[in-house]
Amino acid sequence: MTSKKIAVLAVASASGEQGGAENFYRALTQALNDAGAQAEQLNILGDESNYEAIEETYLRFYDLDLSSYDGVISTKAPAYVVRHPNHITYLTHTIRAFYDMFDTVFSHITPQLLQQRELIQKLDTDALTFPRTKKVFVIGHEVRNRLLHYIKIDSEVLHISLMAEVFRCGQYDDYLFIPGRLHRWKRIDLLIESMQHVKAPLKLKIAGTGQHEEEYKELAAADGRVEFLGRVSDEELVNLYSNALAVPFVPIREDFGLVTIEAFRSGKPVLTCSDSGEPTYFVQDGDNGFVCDPDPRAIAEKLDFFYNNKKKTREMGMYGKKSVEDLRWENISTKLLKALGMDCE
């Protein structure tokens, strides 16, 4: 069998900032190639900064001519409006401003906004329906529930894995580590506030850049224990994970959060919040981390616990490592290729 050409349709961020999604595209493409397909990652500019930009992004994907490919896997919204006879989607998320974050993003809701939301949801519904999309996979239960709730599209949950198995476990030094895009939805501010209630001599190291960076820095200005590292290299990232005491990851209704998996692979327990979304499907309270209320005092208490019970912390980290052992890219690519009708012999 000659290997089939597959386009992995990625949405490139307009601001060029890097987050988990970019790694996801690369890993997905790599996994398909490893499985014997001939996959290619296509980066198409996506801009969600305003409604007009969103419309243009929809149009950009709608107008793509991918007829030279045997199959197309779209990823993030709105890549799935692409027109191709053999198209499946492996969805990281829809445009959340017009779904679950509508009330959060828009403080004043006008009829025009409601109109826009309805239009976007209508577009998404049609685009994600057979035969435009042969099968919808999603990266987690959060996304699945959201699709069911808002546009009544059912999907299969296919948890993603990491691009490179480079993570390792080193020391349990006296710092907490959190990497990622500095966006409001990652709720770094909650961590910064929690640090004010932490009694243990723990540092909070934050890696990454993003649109709310300045805001966060201002908030943390008075606290010498909070450290912003900016963008770090892959090697530094692995090191930072490997010697951290624990990883506090408290986003708002996160769709996936590779941070959880990276932390577990590094043998670190993860602290997350009850409203953090998918991480709560991975973190078992008291076994491989903690799930607590999004309250600075409650979080601080658990962070202190990590410091005061290092033996238990280590055990939790090891259990975390074990709990994500089955997450492997080969399993993912096999499923996707099957859905594209390209089962490799």
Added chain:
Amino acid sequence: MKKTDIPEINIDEIMERIRVEVEKRKSLPGDTLEESGGAVQKNNASSQSQVSAVVNDSLPEGSMDYGVNKLCQYHDIDFIRNAYRVILQREPGLDELNVWLPRFRAGELTKKEILAQLRFGTEGRQKKVAIRGLLLPFLLYRSYKIPVLGKLLRIMGCIIHLPLLFRNIQGLEYAVNSRYDQLTNHIAELKKQIQAVESALPQKVGWPHVSSLYKTMQVTDGRLKATDGRLKATDDRLKVTGDRLKETDDRLKVTDGRLSYVIHESLGKINQELTNIDRQARDYKLNILAQQRRLDDLLAQGRSSIPLPTEGLAGVQATEADHILDAMYVSFEDRFRGTREDIKGRQRVYLPYVEKVQEKTGTGIILDVGCGRGEWLELLGEYGYKAKGVDLNAMMVAQSQELGLDVEVGDVFDYFTDMGPESLAVVTGFHIVEHLPLKTMLALFDQAYRVLKPGGMVIFETPNPENILVGSCNFYYDPTHRNPIPPEVLRFLLEARGYEGLEIVRLHENREYLELKESNISEKITSRFYGPQDYSVIGYKA
């Protein structure tokens, strides 16, 4: 929330609409949809006025004073229309236009000639509109029609008019040029406006949908607002309910805490009571048994103090009669019970029990009741325990004595009678209880209990009727056996006579059982045939 459905619009239509919007935004940077829409409308209004300026330019009707030159400013169809309006004070009919225009365009008639014919025709004469400078051309026109002279006059007229003609042509040229420029500009303007209008509107097909969609959305908006208000009200009510629930919850928690405390307290008391009652019951039981035994002893003493006339010869005779079958029983044992080594091997299992019990009783004597060939005594000796045996069978006793074992011929009850209380550590009986009637068996248990030291142990082994082959057949190999005793029964009897810590130990499964257990035959059935063939019951004195 109620959703407005847009079933008539599919994704492709929406995308095309978006395409138009996006393209329009690109061509009009900085304009929002509403603003550019407004701009288009404004342009439309102004262009309409410009168009009318071109097409309908005319002098106001009703003015009665006109010069020929003024009327001649217009061209072609406009000229004729204007002339009709001024001279005949009405619009020309289509038929009339069709008469004049071809002739005018072919050059057969000049403007003045047309004006003259209109003015001095039947209708024109009735209207009597004064046109300055029209009479002369009219007369000339009439004179041209006079034969010969007319031709001369026409030539003369032409020559006289030449300079004026030149001027007119020049003026005409300017007028045409300027009008031409004006028109070109205007056409360009129009083109632009058409484009703008086009881009503002979706495809012809889409437009009605959009307007209907907009209407639907307005309606929906109104409904949404109403729903919103209602939701808010509901929300408030829910909050109140929530607060009340919380209160109730708190109260329940308090009640719950109190209840569980009360329950816990009561349970503790009940438990203690039960323990007390249990302890009392046990004391009563032991008391009753002790009294029973004392009564038995008194009775025995009473009997022995009364001389029996038959004692002596008759007793000896009876004893000797009992020994007649001894030899047969020896060979029977040899045949059915198993070899000496077999038996010793099987009995090893009890050694740990013996060892353990001696931790409590000290190195007391072990008495084996019905010791038979003395395998057990021999085994105990090998392990350094002090053991004695008693058996009714003189031949077996003789054999055992030859092996150097401490064995006596006699009835166990006689043996026990001579013994003081609490003088033995262990009493064992292998395959004897199944020989005894119930009363004797119980007497044996009681006597053993009496002579055992506190913490002492009894072991009574007997065939296990749970094994069907044993219960139905093998048990009867020994013709002196009475009836099989199920394990629970023996345990019950011992318990009834005051023994404690009772344990059933199932022993000696058939060798084939192990092999068959591996096979497919149901283990449950197999065990009935090949399972443990003997069992014992072990008990302790408190």
